[in-house]
Amino acid sequence: MPERDSDADRSRAAVRRTYEDIGAHFSKTREYAWPEVESFVAAFTDCGTALDLGCGNGRHAELLAGVADRVVGLDASRALLNAATERVGDEVALVQGDAVELPLADDCIDLAVYVATLHHLPSRDARRASLDDLARVLAPDGRALVSAWSTAHDRFDAEADAETGFDTTVDWTLPGGETVPRFYHVYAPAEFERDVAASDLRLVSVELSSGNCYGVVEPEGKRT
Template sequence: MPSPDQSASGETDTEPSRAAVRRTYEDIGDHFSKTREYAWPEVESFVDEAGGVETALDVGCGNGRHAELLAETADAVVGLDASRALLRAATDRVGDDVALVQGDATRLPLAAESVDLAVYVATLHHLPSQSARRASLDELARVLAPDARALVSAWSTAHDRFDASPDADEGFDTTVDWTLPGGETVPRFYHIYAPAEFERDVADSDLRLVSLELSSGNCYGVVEPEGKRT
């Protein structure tokens, strides 16, 4: 069961705004980026299997660790994040190899069908309402080319830090503290997805779920734009 600071899934009066979530990462971004050095193995496998592409997108690029990986296989890479602090760290890491943009995952500043490969990892769960999460999935579908695929991840009830059943039908909202070097703690909003709920949100979007894997306490979904594949 969720702990006392966890609420039911869906929009509530106590949810933070997306602006508040962004401010969290402005506050912790410099320290946070120093702890995120390496690409996740699941992302490495996905990118390796995709092979070379023309244009790739990293939604929620953070310090650029996965955008850097995409730059090894794509002619052009766009990295998008809401946090200026994280984008500064990404600039230091990827330089001119990636076009870095401050933006909102629910309103991607890209043309329709312009992306051949995308990763959207460890970001969906920070959007504080179901409507925003589903809107971001629709936006991902909009910018993906007909034959493109993306990897979407979110924390799951399967994670061993949560007292929740991975077989639950609904996830829950919670906060997880980030501790800065001086000892100050900053709460970070998360929506923890039940795997069935993750599948349902993808199904209710303009994406089609190609495969779903539970790994390291996360849902990893390979998705493609529904109805556009040639």
């Protein structure tokens, strides 16, 4: 089990640097879309603008391009965006940006996936602010799928009914043998639901699958 991380001086910039270091190798190991994302996206057709928040190498942006007129893929890492460019070309508008402060207009996104990224934000305030900003950019009838690593994953020796998760680092091993620690906040399922409920998003449904929390969300209070 990874050691739990108590370093209070982590920053989003440090997390971004991690993926600049490992991005080229990391992207080669992430070829296929997650089944849970495929199922979510398949429920939508003829969508206006879609967002892949934390797009990595573009594997889920590629899915969104099949159902949306326009797709934006956003990631903090230039290395990952370079990999996404090779994969999706000009089919997706790729943007380097921060998940806490999205460089997007209010109410402009009809459909979004925010997968395997929230848990890399190094503080609860940052994670909550990111959820709030996702709510800001979603259209009144927009929907998003949010995922985060969970204590239910079998690699963690955690209580099944834990109310709070924990911070940890998990090493990534580069081809030459160098290890690079990656920050994670591993969510307890109840904590994931609380954080979404405390944000400007409304939780439509939630499930545990493959060791992750998945929440289908919509913006709170925008519909008339």
